[in-house]
Amino acid sequence: MIRKLVGLLGVLWVGGFGVFLTMMPKPLDDRHTDAIVVPTGGAGRIDRGLALLQRHAAKRMLVSGVAPEVTPGELAAEYHVSSALMACCVDLGHEAVDTRSNAEETAGWLREHGYHTVRLVTSNWHLPRARMELVAATGADITVLGDGVASKPRFVTLLGEYNKLIVRRIALLVGADA
Secondary structure, three states: OHHHHHHHHHHHHHHHHHHHHHOOOOOOOOOOOOEEEEEOOOOOHHHHHHHHHHOOOOOEEEEEOOOOOOOHHHHHHHHOOOHHHHHHHEEEEOOOOOHHHHHHHHHHHHHHHOOOEEEEEEEOOOHHHHHHHHHHHHOOOOEEEEEEEOOOOOHHHHHHHHHHHHHHHHHHHHOOOO
């Protein structure tokens, strides 16, 4: 009986991993949202968020998980955007250190600004878990749209992310916030 259960769980895990790989989120169109949030950590994320902001796809953008020593001027220089854009429309969040704390930092920022729709810009392989965490942190009153940035992660990165997604989904389902 236990061997059958383990076998079934193995088949479900492999099948789920296949779905995870084939359903990688794509970039979202230019529809307007109140805000854009970009968790740091992957190539192309901040570039995508700034390009969307410059096309007026949102009012404001949060870059979550920025190292405390990074200033808006340094970010503007690195990404070749004007200081005026940074001053008017980009906030740097310095509190987050991982996906869960990105979600918590973002939820507070969204509430502070009274935003109701947000575009989450992150790596395509990271988006399912990042979106799940943000939805859990914000509740039903905020609409979270995912915008996947194409990337080429290593296979081991994909395995790790899929396992984290499963563990966090189960933890959220059973009400464990650890």
